[in-house]
Amino acid sequence: MSKQSITDLNLTRLQEEFASLSLPRYTARQVTEWIYKKRSARFEDMTNISKKNLSLLAEHFDTGRQPYSMATTSADGTKKYLFSTRHGDIETVMIPDDDRRTLCVSCQVGCRMSCRFCMTGRCGFAGNLSAGEIINQVLSVDEAKNITNIVFMGMGEPFDNLGEVLRAIEILTSEWGLAYSPKRITVSTSGLRKGIETFLDNTQCHLAISLHNPFADERAKMMPVEHSDHIEEVVTLLHRYDFAHQRRLSFEYIVFEGINDSVRHAEGIVRLLRGLFCRVNLIRFHEVADLDLRSPDKNKMEHFRDYLNRHGIISTIRRSRGEDIEAACGQLKNQLGVRVQL
Numbered sequence: 001m002s003k004q005s006i007t008d009l010n011l012t013r014l015q016e017e018f019a020s021l022s023l024p025r026y027t028a029r030q031v032t033e034w035i036y037k038k039r040s041a042r043f044e045d046m047t048n049i050s051k052k053n054l055s056l057l058a059e060h061f062d063t064g065r066q067p068y069s070m071a072t073t074s075a076d077g078t079k080k081y082l083f084s085t086r087h088g089d090i091e092t093v094m095i096p097d098d099d100r101r102t103l104c105v106s107c108q109v110g111c112r113m114s115c116r117f118c119m120t121g122r123c124g125f126a127g128n129l130s131a132g133e134i135i136n137q138v139l140s141v142d143e144a145k146n147i148t149n150i151v152f153m154g155m156g157e158p159f160d161n162l163g164e165v166l167r168a169i170e171i172l173t174s175e176w177g178l179a180y181s182p183k184r185i186t187v188s189t190s191g192l193r194k195g196i197e198t199f200l201d202n203t204q205c206h207l208a209i210s211l212h213n214p215f216a217d218e219r220a221k222m223m224p225v226e227h228s229d230h231i232e233e234v235v236t237l238l239h240r241y242d243f244a245h246q247r248r249l250s251f252e253y254i255v256f257e258g259i260n261d262s263v264r265h266a267e268g269i270v271r272l273l274r275g276l277f278c279r280v281n282l283i284r285f286h287e288v289a290d291l292d293l294r295s296p297d298k299n300k301m302e303h304f305r306d307y308l309n310r311h312g313i314i315s316t317i318r319r320s321r322g323e324d325i326e327a328a329c330g331q332l333k334n335q336l337g338v339r340v341q342l
């Protein structure tokens with residue numbers, strides 16, 4: 001019989017599951033205290049629970065903790081971790097920056113969105129991570145006790161695995177869980193409209209949307225999601241929400257030489273995002289051997305950024321991290337013979 005992971009369940013579900021085993025209701029609180037506050041990975045450590053109840057717990061559950069199988073550190077301190085999951089291996093990236101430690105987590109093994117420039121998309125899709133497999137990334141990296149920010153920008157499209165991602169966010173932000181402020185969490189999407197709406201209605205976390213081109217026909221060539229979820233309709237939806245006070249809205253824009261780096265594109269962004277309280281993060285494309293896409297020149301990117309800023313769109317060029325260990329944006333993939341169960 002396969003065991004249920006404690007970290008796949010929220011407190012209410014844990015209380016229900018424990019009640020069905022005739023365990024006292026307060027045991028759920030005790031267990032979450034050990035797992036999320038004291039960071040215990042073993043039932044044996046839970047000294048305030050009776051031996052009889054611990055053996056009942058161990059018979060039906062596991063603590064959801066799985067150590068990483070490999071870690072690689074970049075010259076700039078960025079660290080990439082490899083974790084095994086039920087559907088294959090995933091990568092998690094820790095990015096240090098002064099006193100911040102940002103963890104970039106994966107939510108799927110591979111991805112169904114097939115963005116042309118992304119190594120994850122090119123690897124295909126093998127399966128969704130459970131909430132516990134997402135939480136395990138936060139609990140099991142070496143820096144687990146010092147992670148200040150969490151971004152869902154690793155492998156996978158979060159809103160293609162919405163239920164598990166929302167449950168993981170509940171565990172991350174609840175007082176009985178890891179108690180992160182939602183302001184420390186950003187979820188990045190290619191632009192799935194229904195998922196965006198559900199996410200905005202049910203969490204207070206920040207939202208990042210991959211834009212990459214303001215023109216629908218051109219965007220569709222890079223991001224097939226545009227065929228079903230048009231960016232203009234996504235922007236119309238976003239106008240219904242307040243991004244000036246409660247949370248932040250950003251658009252990620254990977255800049256490709258000769259494809260989306262012209263003044264026409266900058267004008268298109270200004271037109272598309274007019275009236276929306278947001279910022280645009282420009283990211284230099286990292287060249288990949290078998291992809292016919294080029295990195296832009298630094299001056300051109302700066303002109304692009306300056307044009308947006310002059311026309312009322314706050315824009316910055318994001319510093320690239322971890323390129324030497326292939327941990328940068330769009331570089332995460334199944335490599336080194338990594339197992340994928342399709």
Ligand code: SF4
Nearest residue numbers: 111113115118121156
């Ligand atoms: S960029 Fe994101 S949504 Fe697109 S294929 Fe890669 S992981 Fe999926």
